[in-house]
Amino acid sequence: MLKIVTAVIGRDLKLAMRRQADIVSALFFFIIVVSLFPLGVGPEPDLLRKLAPGVLWVAALLATMLSLPRLFADDHRDGTLEQLALAPHPLGLVVTGKVIAHWLVSGLPLALIAPVLGIQFDLSADALLVLTGAILLGTPALSGIGAIGAALTLGLRGGGVLLSLLVLPLYIPVLIFGAGAVDATVTGLGGEGHLSLLAALTFASLGFAPWASAAALKIALE
Amino acid sequence: MLEADNLECVRGERRLFAGLGFRLEAGELLYLQGKNGAGKTSLLRMLIGLLPPEAGEIRWRGKSIRTLADEFRADLCYLGHLNAIKEELTPLENLLAAARLADEALSEDEALDALEQVGLAGREDLACKYLSQGQKRRVALARLVKEKRPLWILDEPFVALDVAAVDWLAGIISGHLQRGGLAVMTTHQLVNIPAGKVRELRIA
Numbered sequence: 414m415l416k417i418v419t420a421v422i423g424r425d426l427k428l429a430m431r432r433q434a435d436i437v438s439a440l441f442f443f444i445i446v447v448s449l450f451p452l453g454v455g456p457e458p459d460l461l462r463k464l465a466p467g468v469l470w471v472a473a474l475l476a477t478m479l480s481l482p483r484l485f486a487d488d489h490r491d492g493t494l495e496q497l498a499l500a501p502h503p504l505g506l507v508v509t510g511k512v513i514a515h516w517l518v519s520g521l522p523l524a525l526i527a528p529v530l531g532i533q534f535d536l537s538a539d540a541l542l543v544l545t546g547a548i549l550l551g552t553p554a555l556s557g558i559g560a561i562g563a564a565l566t567l568g569l570r571g572g573g574v575l576l577s578l579l580v581l582p583l584y585i586p587v588l589i590f591g592a593g594a595v596d597a598t599v600t601g602l603g604g605e606g607h608l609s610l611l612a613a614l615t616f617a618s619l620g621f622a623p624w625a626s627a628a629a630l631k632i633a634l635e
Numbered sequence: 636m637l638e639a640d641n642l643e644c645v646r647g648e649r650r651l652f653a654g655l656g657f658r659l660e661a662g663e664l665l666y667l668q669g670k671n672g673a674g675k676t677s678l679l680r681m682l683i684g685l686l687p688p689e690a691g692e693i694r695w696r697g698k699s700i701r702t703l704a705d706e707f708r709a710d711l712c713y714l715g716h717l718n719a720i721k722e723e724l725t726p727l728e729n730l731l732a733a734a735r736l737a738d739e740a741l742s743e744d745e746a747l748d749a750l751e752q753v754g755l756a757g758r759e760d761l762a763c764k765y766l767s768q769g770q771k772r773r774v775a776l777a778r779l780v781k782e783k784r785p786l787w788i789l790d791e792p793f794v795a796l797d798v799a800a801v802d803w804l805a806g807i808i809s810g811h812l813q814r815g816g817l818a819v820m821t822t823h824q825l826v827n828i829p830a831g832k833v834r835e836l837r838i839a
Contacts, residue, residue, distance in 0.1 A: 420735040424721075427732075431723035431762075492717025499683060500737050501709035507736075634685050 417502045421510025422517070429518045435480060436518050443476035443523055447530045458535040465534035466544070466595035473523050473548060473591075474584050477555045480519045481580065482573045484511065484563040485630065498634055504627035508564075512556050512623060520552025536599070543598040547611060551591040554615040557622035558583045564629035587614055636660055637682075637786060637817055642691035644677050651677055652838055653690070659819065661785075662812050662831050667821040669838035675821040676716070678838065679790050682819060683713045695786070709738070712784045714792060718775040722764035726750055726774045729763060733778060741781060749780035754800070769795045776800075779807050787811060789820040801826055 429436060450468045451461055488494040497507045527548050528541040536544065562580035566572035590611045594604035636659060643653040651674030659665050667675045680686040682693060684700050684707065693700050700707045720729045727746055734741035750759050753773040763771055772795045779787070787808070793801050805826050808818055812831025 417736070417738065420732075424732045424736065427728070428721060428723055490717075491721065492715055492719035493721065495685065495713070495715055495717070496719045496733065497736060498685065499708050499711060499713055501705045502738065503705070631685075635680075635687070 414502070414506060417500070417506050418510040418513070421497075421507050422514045425511060425514035426517065429514070435483070436522065439476045439479045439519055440522050440526065442479060443472050444526060444530060446472040446475065448533060451533045461534040462536060462599055465531060465536055465540075466592035466599070468534075469527060469530065469544065469548075469595075470551075470588050470592045473527075473552065474555065474581065474588060476523060477519055477552065477559060478577055478580065480515065481559040481563045482566075482576055484515055484560060485567050486563075486572075489567055489633070494630065495634060498630065504630060505624040508560060508623035508626045508630070509619070512553075512560050512619065512626075515560070516553045516556040520548070520556055523552060524548040536595075540595055540598045543604045543608070544595045546608060547591045547594040547604070550608060550611045550615055551587045554587050554611075554618040555584060557615075557618035558587075560626040561622050561629065564626040564633065567630065567633040587611065590614065636696060637819075638694040638697075639682070640692045640694070642678070642681060642693070643689040644674050644681065644686075645689045646674070646677060650689075655836075655838070656691070657834075657836055659817050659834070661815040661817060663817060664808070664812055664828055664831050664833045665817075665819045666825075666833060666835045667819065667838065668835060673838040675838060676790055679713075679715075679788055679819065679821065683711060683788055684708070710784050711786050711788065712779070712782050713788045713790075714775060714779070715790045716794075718771050720763050720771060720774050723762055725760050725762055726755055726766070726777070727759040729774055730777055739783075745781050746777075749777040750774075752780050753777045753803070769797060769800070772796060773800065776804060776807075779804075779811075782811075785816050787816060787818040787820075789818065791821055791823070793822055793824055793826060805829070 447469055450464060454460060485494060498504055524545055528545050531541045531544050559580050562576045565579065566576045569575060590607045594607035594611065597604040597607055638658050640656050642655040644651040657665065667678060669675050677686060681688050695703055695707050724732065727750065730746045730749065731741060747759060750756065753776055755770065755773055763774060792804060796804065805828050809828050809830035811818060
């Protein structure tokens with residue numbers, strides 16, 4: 414069971430390494446969007462500190478959205494998805510592997526670069542730490558929920574816009590608790606509660622989303 | 636071994652066929668024939684379980700393929716219109732990745748041997764995007780060389796192949812039938828398969 418998940422992760426990571434432009438462009442999108450705010454708002458540390466959690470999280474959601482349409486589309490176009498569906502394993506395990514691989518190439522880099530970007534907003538060391546933790550904990554949920562949307566819009570024309578309309582509202586809880594954790598740390602309340610809820614969201618979505626996506630993929634393959 | 640009973644296929648508003656049935660035993664090959672749009676590919680997709688039939692049932696070794704699920708798919712090898720190869724990977728990586736994902740044991744030496752047999756020796760380390768259409772098809776067909784699964788379902792396997800490759804593939808399919816395998820395929824060019832019992836089914 415674990416073998417198929419690791420096989421999918423290995424293959425997807427290898428493919429991502431051959432197509433680095435995709436990873437790099439989403440990462441630079443994140444960096445640029447976040448960096449525009451301090452430039453636009455001006456040097457007001459109090460205001461920037463207040464804005465930081467929301468801006469970083471909204472940018473993270475949008476950067477994740479960028480890579481979602483291709484999650485299944487490439488496999489669908491070249492027929493690999495059919496073969497994956499015909500492998501003697503439940504399709505949900507294959508999707509689990511794809512979601513983990515997607516997180517490794519889209520969510521993880523965001524979490525690693527976020528503390529550097531946070532400095533532009535004059536966040537304290539504590540807040541930067543919580544920010545990194547929150548993005549680490551929350552982005553797997555973004556990949557999981559995103560996979561459902563990507564599977565539902567597979568093969569549709571103009572699926573990209575529909576995907577955003579479908580998925581972004583579902584990202585709201587992650588946004589609220591993710592930004593809330595950093596906010597609470599900045600104001601001195603402590604972000605543990607928010608982080609626990611974020612972890613709960615991630616585990617729930619990683620358990621549920623692959624099977625929902627698999628059901629949607631089967632319909633797309635009919 | 637493989638039985639189809641009273642199958643009905645509806646695509647959109649149109650009924651493509653109804654009351655279709657056949658029985659295929661070990662060592663037999665079924666040629667599906669019919670005009671473009673007659674429903675050949677739809678029938679194949681029903682046989683592999685991706686398209687649920689409107690009515691009727693498909694049985695493998697006496698049990699419905701719906702209840703067998705993973706067990707049925709472990710006996711199945713399907714080759715569709717699409718090559719299912721990744722342009723960024725080399726032929727060798729493609730073959731090994733496909734085997735791993737399908738849970739088949741394939742060593743690197745076996746994979747290299749298969750690629751040599753399909754005439755891709757010397758190109759196993761070249762990304763597939765630099766290969767021609769026919770060569771990509773050969774990468775996809777290389778899977779069949781070491782394939783031990785009993786049921787092969789092939790959708791237009793001879794498309795984009797040159798004469799020598801067509802003969803080679805006919806030989807591979809014969810070998811499979813001789814080992815007691817089953818094959819169902821669609822094709823517009825009738826190719827002589829020397830071994831096994833050949834049956835034909837025409838979808839009107």
